[in-house]
Amino acid sequence: NSYIPQKLREAVSEADLEMKINAFLTSDTGQRMIDEKLDKMANSPDGRLAETMGVNVGKFKPVVKPVIVSFLSDLAPNLVNYILESKTSSLNLHKLRDELNRYMSERMLEVTPKMIKEIMYAVVLQYLGWLVVWGVVFGSAMGAICEAASFAPNYTTWRY
Numbered sequence: 001n002s003y004i005p006q007k008l009r010e011a012v013s014e015a016d017l018e019m020k021i022n023a024f025l026t027s028d029t030g031q032r033m034i035d036e037k038l039d040k041m042a043n044s045p046d047g048r049l050a051e052t053m054g055v056n057v058g059k060f061k062p063v064v065k066p067v068i069v070s071f072l073s074d075l076a077p078n079l080v081n082y083i084l085e086s087k088t089s090s091l092n093l094h095k096l097r098d099e100l101n102r103y104m105s106e107r108m109l110e111v112t113p114k115m116i117k118e119i120m121y122a123v124v125l126q127y128l129g130w131l132v133v134w135g136v137v138f139g140s141a142m143g144a145i146c147e148a149a150s151f152a153p154n155y156t157t158w159r160y
Contacts (some may be wrong), residue, residue, distance in 0.1 A: 009080070017076040025069040034065055 024030045041047045042057035050057065124132070 005085075012077070012080045017080070018073050021076050022069065022073045025072060030069075031065070034068055035061070038064065 025034070038057060038061055042051075047057050
């Protein structure tokens, strides 16, 4: 039960989401998205209310942008842990396991005997190549020794 969540956590930590989110948010596209959201907020009733109190959202952007970037960077790992540990998680591990089993079954049906032969040949060649070579060498040596022993005169003949 804990195998899939553990592997997902490892994959997420290897992906370094925090760095990638930070890189995206500081990119031109990320900055444009933040600007669009702040402009949308400025044109909303809440933004107009803030302007009546003397807060200019346009001047407020340089202060809010770093806070947004920092918040979203910190949110990524915590969100993944929350999703994986939540009892009411939308991540259905049984469904994921069934999908993986279905995928592997479909892939197994695509494998032909010729493909298996090629895979086995590649594995034997890569990992057992020297074993085959030394087997031939020692087998030949043993055969030569046995053959040489059979040519020796036989002094143990029994006479009745």
